[in-house]
Amino acid sequence: MISVESLSVRYGAATALDGVSLHVAAGEKVALIGANGAGKSTLLNALSGMVPKASGQVSLSGRFAHVPEGRQLFPDLSVDDNLRLGAFRVRDRDPAWIYELLPELTRMRRQLAGSLSGGQQQMVAIGRGLMARPDVLAIDEMSLGLAPIIVQQLARRLSLLNEQRGLTLLLVEQSARVALSLCDRAYVLETGRIVAQGSSAELLDSPFVVSAYLGGPHEGAS
Amino acid sequence: MSAFLSYLIHGVCVGCGFALIASGIIIIYRVTRVVNLGQGMFAVVAGFTATSLLGAGLPHVVSELMAILVAAAVGLLTGCVAIGKRGTHPQASLIATLGVGVFGYAVEILTWGDQPRSFAGLTGAFELMGVHVSTQYVLILVVTLLVFGALELFFEGTYAGKALTACASNPYAAALQGIGVLRMGLFGFALGGALGGVAGVLLTPLQPISYDSDVLLFVNGFASAILAGLTRPVFALAGGVALGVAESMVAGYSKASYQSSLALLLTLAILVVQATRRQALHTVEE
Numbered sequence: 306m307i308s309v310e311s312l313s314v315r316y317g318a319a320t321a322l323d324g325v326s327l328h329v330a331a332g333e334k335v336a337l338i339g340a341n342g343a344g345k346s347t348l349l350n351a352l353s354g355m356v357p358k359a360s361g362q363v364s365l366s367g368r369f370a371h372v373p374e375g376r377q378l379f380p381d382l383s384v385d386d387n388l389r390l391g392a393f394r395v396r397d398r399d400p401a402w403i404y405e406l407l408p409e410l411t412r413m414r415r416q417l418a419g420s421l422s423g424g425q426q427q428m429v430a431i432g433r434g435l436m437a438r439p440d441v442l443a444i445d446e447m448s449l450g451l452a453p454i455i456v457q458q459l460a461r462r463l464s465l466l467n468e469q470r471g472l473t474l475l476l477v478e479q480s481a482r483v484a485l486s487l488c489d490r491a492y493v494l495e496t497g498r499i500v501a502q503g504s505s506a507e508l509l510d511s512p513f514v515v516s517a518y519l520g521g522p523h524e525g526a527s
Numbered sequence: 528m529s530a531f532l533s534y535l536i537h538g539v540c541v542g543c544g545f546a547l548i549a550s551g552i553i554i555i556y557r558v559t560r561v562v563n564l565g566q567g568m569f570a571v572v573a574g575f576t577a578t579s580l581l582g583a584g585l586p587h588v589v590s591e592l593m594a595i596l597v598a599a600a601v602g603l604l605t606g607c608v609a610i611g612k613r614g615t616h617p618q619a620s621l622i623a624t625l626g627v628g629v630f631g632y633a634v635e636i637l638t639w640g641d642q643p644r645s646f647a648g649l650t651g652a653f654e655l656m657g658v659h660v661s662t663q664y665v666l667i668l669v670v671t672l673l674v675f676g677a678l679e680l681f682f683e684g685t686y687a688g689k690a691l692t693a694c695a696s697n698p699y700a701a702a703l704q705g706i707g708v709l710r711m712g713l714f715g716f717a718l719g720g721a722l723g724g725v726a727g728v729l730l731t732p733l734q735p736i737s738y739d740s741d742v743l744l745f746v747n748g749f750a751s752a753i754l755a756g757l758t759r760p761v762f763a764l765a766g767g768v769a770l771g772v773a774e775s776m777v778a779g780y781s782k783a784s785y786q787s788s789l790a791l792l793l794t795l796a797i798l799v800v801q802a803t804r805r806q807a808l809h810t811v812e813e
Contacts, residue, residue, distance in 0.1 A: 355699075373703060381692070382692060382693060386689050389689065393704040
């Protein structure tokens, strides 16, 4: 589904990604973990074609939808319009199935997206991403600023879409705990390079990941 | 009473012209977040073009429509200069539109000279409650209502209209959905040019235009657009008509030279009020 080979991206003199390779197969749930400024969002933007690549290869098969960091809704348009605009590239623009999937959105369909709470906005952002009928859905910092209970709800819905519709997921997270509990496999990105990768279980056992991304062995063991 | 009525009718029609200018400003702003200082120029170019085409023997309607197309092309060119380079900040684009406007003066003077020009609109008139009303006024009113009806339907009711709005609402997110933000912005400028052109061909028969008429047209159009909060064209219709009537009354009952000051005063007052309201909003957000 996604194949990235030695990808480098530069912003002027600064190197944001330095020879990153990453592969995601159809139906997988893969996480990309890293701290602020590690280059996670840059990688997604490179996959969406929003930033030019300095070198390397990116190949995507199937439709790719990118739910950006900070939701990035259209604040002065209604929830309904936000959803419909997610289907700009496809023919079917009826959001009825999104309202079935995320019933909370039904009663706010006429509300302006800018007036919603963070959790509601994240739901609209994910719904808008799904409207593109993607084969791969990439979500940037889904859990940032949201209450754990909301994150759990969203994660459950996404897992269901993965199981029932075979939706491939690429989750970009600062929070390794959320990412590793939802995904089967993960890559760890540090200052533009992949520094670790493996199954979620392996990474949860790795002292490096535990100390750097799970807040030390004590908390990690709990 | 009949003096009042005739000022009112004149004000409504001139206000329709302001509203058309305002709608162009609003649409360009809505799609690109650029306040287009060249909006008055579109009307002037269309007015001049129509006088030339009519002078060359082309019939009415054809001449006016071609003049509107020329204005749309000028709008598109203005857009290319203002937003053609990716990542141009809206405020830099605003200055670029001012530059295009000044450049427009040179082209207009070279092409049409520096004397005011005009052409005859619809001839004929009728009596309405003792007031002599020119048929051109009726034309202005009907065309304006049709244009605003179409704009409202397009922006509020169609997918393309929403996609255009999305471009200004969040350009990054719009691009992520696959919307061609630059193309949409250029379309906005072309549409703005056409709307300015409609105003130009409708207003020129009422009042001869010269190369520098754009300033007054812009000031009045911008005042109407600000009255509408720069959001929905249909509010600008109300804003434009209110301003047109107010100016017409001022001109009728006191001095004609006061009328353009009214637009400036009104704009200033609204900008001050809005600035303080924005401030209040920001404080709440923080």
